Structures are given as structure tokens and as C-alpha cells.
Amino acid sequence: MAFVTVCVLLGAALGMVGLHTYSLISELRHATSGASEPEILAAILRNILLDAGTLLGLAGIVYLLAPPGEEGPAADPPIDDEP
Numbered sequence: 001m002a003f004v005t006v007c008v009l010l011g012a013a014l015g016m017v018g019l020h021t022y023s024l025i026s027e028l029r030h031a032t033s034g035a036s037e038p039e040i041l042a043a044i045l046r047n048i049l050l051d052a053g054t055l056l057g058l059a060g061i062v063y064l065l066a067p068p069g070e071e072g073p074a075a076d077p078p079i080d081d082e083p
């Protein structure tokens with residue numbers, strides 16, 4: 001269960017980075033005269049770090065607090081040499 005949760009959170013963080021990157025490119029293409037490119041870049045990078053960083057932090061917390069996995073039986077049972 002914890003593995004699936006961590007994978008979902010990592011995927012969501014990667015999706016957030018992709019969406020913010022798309023937003024950044026769109027904003028830079030349609031930049032108005034009121035905002036300069038460095039201001040737009042700084043604002044969107046801050047948003048990327050805030051959103052994706054929160055999800056990555058939650059994924060790390062879930063990973064560290066997850067119970068250890070159970071070890072199963074040995075793959076090969078011992079072989080008896082008796083005929």
C-alpha cells in the first residue's frame with residue numbers, strides 16, 4: 001500500500017512540474033509589456049518548487065514511515081540426499 005502511495009505522489013509531483021513548465025512556456029510566449037521575463041520565470045519557478053516540493057516531501061514521509069516488507073520463504077526448498 002505504501003509503495004503505491006509513494007508512486008502516485010511521485011507521479012503527481014512530476015505532473016505538477018510538467019503543468020507548470022507548460023504554463024511557463026505559455027506565459028513567456030504571450031508575455032505582456034507589464035511583466036518582464038525574469039519576473040515571470042521567478043514566479044513560476046517558485047510555484048513549481050512549492051507544489052512539487054510538497055508532494056515530494058509527502059512521498060518521502062510515506063516512504064520513511066512505511067512498515068518494512070515481510071520476507072517470504074526461501075525460493076528453493078532444501079534438497080534431501082536420501083534415496
